[in-house]
Amino acid sequence: MEPIIHVENLIKRYNKAKESAVNGVSFDVRDGEFFTFLGPNGAGKTTTISILTTTLSKSSGKVEVLGKDIEKDASYIRQNLGIIFQKPSLDENLTAEENIRFHAILYNLYTFSPTYGLMPKAYKDRVMNLAELLGIQKEMFNPIKSFSGGMKRKLEIIRSLMHDPKILFLDEPTTGLDPVSRNNLWDYLQEVRQNAKTTIFLTTHYLEEAEGSDVVCIINNGKIMMQGMPREIKNQLVSPHLVFESKERERLSEELKVKGYRFQEKDGKFIVEFGDRRGQEIIKSIDTPIHRIDINNPTLEEAYVKLVEGGGETG
Template structure:
């Protein structure tokens, strides 16, 4: 059987600026595939192409063996999508949102009813089936969007930043639903996320930046190939930071104002601490993680994670607390 997703030599641009530059990868059926990258890396553009929402400049993209450019309608039958921004109709109830989605996909009345009941139970929203979505919290909306994406029983699920702004308990609950679906339905899941810790258990992790895929593999493979031990230090002031950056050209400046030094041997750490220990506000060591892999490959942290998280949390807060 063909791969769940196949992308070959994909190019895309906006206003003359290249957004995707010769992107190629494949996803096996039933795999969990994580796409990591900062804003502007090309993640959302890539997902939009796979979801048939925009055309590539050139190259090919297939889902379940179907060319998304040549057969977009057929391709849509195989995919479910949860967008970064909510696309629910908040004037309707949860049930009505699901009913409308079922109508769009041509599901018979009995099938629509059975599947709506099933997906609401899956995401623990059965008690709110008749409530207007406008009154839902951010977490409830996210769960309903996942339920809606599953109404027509897709074989591939695309999730664009599915848990941004949600509290840890709700995030964990959502990933539990998705893990259950993968086990029970052999569902293929492609996720873009800023929460690197959420993809530690992914089958494949793909790091993309400035439209290029710069690394791909299992979390273990990426850590072995690119991970390193880092010393994170927060200087007392900018003068100290500038002095350290000059003395250690390999050091990385992080958005939080701290510095990160890759530790190639213990002697390097000892020398650095002997020089600057008393001019630092904070010191910590970080063992190899996917975060350190991203830092090693791109020269920075996942830079917009905190800002995106705060914006989404403020928006969710205006709609009420998480439930």
């Protein structure tokens, strides 16, 4: 099956810059996939998204979105994308509904009417169904200058979904949101993905948001360092480990050495990697009295930090 996004040896150089902002990047995104682009500030994430959404030209390379060339078929591509930018892009002088209405008209979804009451029933139903799902239906006719950051973000989601986009680009969508709003937002986005089969392309600083991705792609200094399923990345970079606490530390240390376990002692605790072994097998093999045991599975954040701070290139 042809990928919905195909990027091959993408390069972007800005005038007067000594190095390329994006340097030979290649990846594919499948239809309906949840794809996350991770990297530190200045890594090339926003530049790549800007090129994919046809708002920035590339220097060289091949980029196709929805099977179309981003330069030859930019208009078609734009009509099928939804974008939520890192910084809100709403008109503060309008009501929530007016922001949505003008967006819908720009996409030629409906004929312009000066008031909500004169808009077609299909428009009203679409707006209110989305607003109800996100819990802001009572505020749709209020000026958005009074909205909280979370409410503005929800409004941007409604706006981006009005035209049923095939791909939804989310550039740091939960920045500035409180934990409850962030969780509610992701619950809804997962619902959209499941019901509408929308492809999601995410950049985020919250590593836990990427845990549910189908594919994670890590970029740094304009180059892709690693890509794959979150589980694969975690297991390749960070070993699962046990944490032992014992009053007989010297005895435990000696026993771990004799049995050939890889471990380190930190703050009075013994961190034992179990890799391909089963953690329970190691626990049962220890004769030294243990008063506390924790089993820690690797997180995407641990893997990401190890890869980016290490500066290495893997895969």
